[in-house]
Amino acid sequence: MAGIYIHIPFCRRICAYCDFYRIDDLSDKPQFIDSLMVELNNRKNYLAGEQIETIYFGGGTPSILTKAQLNKILAEIYRLFPVKPDAEITLEANPDDLKANYIKNLAETKINRLSIGIQSFIDQDLAKMGRRHNSKQAVISVKNAYQAGFKNIGIDLIYGLPGLSAGSWQNNLEQAFSLPVNHVSSYHLTYHKGTAFYGLREKGLLKEIPEGESIKQFEMLIDYAQQKGFIQYEISNFALERCFSKHNSAYWFGEKYLGVGPSAHSYDQQSRQWNTANVHNYIKTINSGIDYFEKEILSENDQYNDFILTNLRTMWGISKKEIKKKFGEDKYKHFTKNIGKYIQSGHVKEGAESFTLSTQGLFISDEIMASLMIVSG
Ligand SMILES: C[S@@+](CC[C@H](N)C(=O)[O-])C[C@H]1O[C@@H](n2cnc3c(N)ncnc32)[C@H](O)[C@@H]1O
Ligand code: SF4
Known part of the structure; x- marks a missing residue:
């Protein structure tokens, strides 16, 4: 199984936080x-032997x-690749479109x-x-999309905005989860260098x-999503049962994907490549x-990281069997040595088959992941 990502870089206006x-x-x-068509043809063998299970138009603003x-x-993708029925x-769509x-x-x-x-x-x-x-x-964009037959709708929200009070965030959550959506992605605002907010x-x-x-x-996000029957299947992603985004899940499960368009990344389990970020x-x-891309062959340490x-x-975490099978006993030892203190502190849960973040662990996930990495010398 594999996915195709198409980056559409155009936006009608640049948002203050976006990089x-x-x-x-x-x-x-x-x-x-026209250039996308050329790239799809040039790279029709990148996913050789794989069935295409997901196609994702991201941006920028694909609804442009x-x-x-x-x-x-889409017709070119279907002509060149075996797309599953x-x-x-x-x-990805902007409400104003x-x-x-x-x-x-x-x-x-x-x-x-x-x-x-929505944000x-x-x-x-x-x-x-x-x-x-x-x-x-x-609100109208979601309701109209649902009525027009889209039963699979996700929305994005940003929290941690300057001046956002707990009461206002609660109001955002109530509105979001009252809509006919089965998926909510919600990220804390990041101040990226070069954006208006950063300046x-x-x-x-x-x-x-x-x-x-x-x-x-x-915490409010996690609690409210749970009350509404949404499962936190990734740190920032919540969905009803069986409505997890297949495309995002494929990234997290290390499936192969082809990315076309400026700045798009591709991954074939051995290497990573990324297209020029300039249209x-x-x-x-x-x-x-x-060549319009750069490429990096992944070392075993890179693959482990x-x-x-x-x-x-x-929410499935790290499978003990898989990590041992993929990376051997030495790396598993490195892993268990470093994860120990987080198990003791209650930030990581050890089950019979896997290690997962606890709710407390979700708040310091970056620190935990960094401590498990192997830095190549
Ligand atoms: C590629 S972006 C936007 C797609 C679409 N053009 C839009 O504006 O809705 C995908 C999502 O990333 C999130 N995002 C982008 N920049 C962010 C930032 N600086 N901090 C937090 N979330 C961000 C937003 O929720 C956004 O919907
Ligand atoms: S990609 Fe989305 S968030 Fe970024 S500038 Fe375009 S419309 Fe705004």
Whole structure:
């Protein structure tokens, strides 16, 4: 089983917190789609022998594409790759794009899952973040998508925003979980260098919320999702039973994936490669046969580190049998030696077959993972 990721870099406006590769000059869109076609053809053997179980349009803003453009990309993927009949095909969409007519068009494509970037239901916060939608549009977009036949809808929320009170976060949670969605991804705001929020914080014009508040908001998220019957199957991802995102799960389980488009990453279990994060270079190099990506062959230590990073963040955790089978007794010894103190402190639970993070462990997952890594000398 394998997945295909397509990076659509265009956005109508750049949000104040975002450091994904994205541009707000849409003029290269037609040449970009032609170049995607070339890349798909060039790389049709990257996943040789694998069935395609998931296709994911991420961005940037994939909902900037027309039905015809989406169909063109999908038709090429279906022509070049063996896509399973029940493949999960997700489109990341911005609420302001999800007008009734566009949703109707989407429902006529093979796309069967939407991941809608709501981020907040508070108009003031949406404006601060530079979003183009308001709370009302967010609610309507989800309801319309559901009514048009999309029964598989996920939404994204950001917490830990400057000035976000516990009461406002509770209100966001109540609104989010009252919608017809089966998946919620929620991340704490990260201040990435180069973003507007980062600059404002540096100038003292924007204040980070205290750490205690951040932890409280994460706890509220975990508790509320649980009350609503959502399972926290990864640190920041919650879903109803059998509605886990197959695409994201495949990343965490170390399945192979092909990423096309500028900045997209690919992984074939032996190496990782990443495309140039510049749409002009992408278009230019892809058509002239020059390499448009960098590649890294993964050492055994890299593979072990990846295994820890991806597995420990899930509710299934690290399987004792698998880690021994994949990496041998020596690495297993390194692992058990370093995880011991977190078991004693209650941050990690040891079961008969696996190690998983406890609720307390979720709050210091970065520290735990870092302590289990093997740093190559
Ligand atoms: C590629 S982004 C956005 C997709 C879509 N264009 C949108 O804006 O909704 C995917 C998700 O990452 C999250 N995200 C992006 N930047 C973030 C940041 N700095 N801190 C926390 N979450 C972030 C947001 O929840 C966002 O919906
Ligand atoms: S958050 Fe989404 S819409 Fe905003 S700049 Fe990033 S990719 Fe574009």
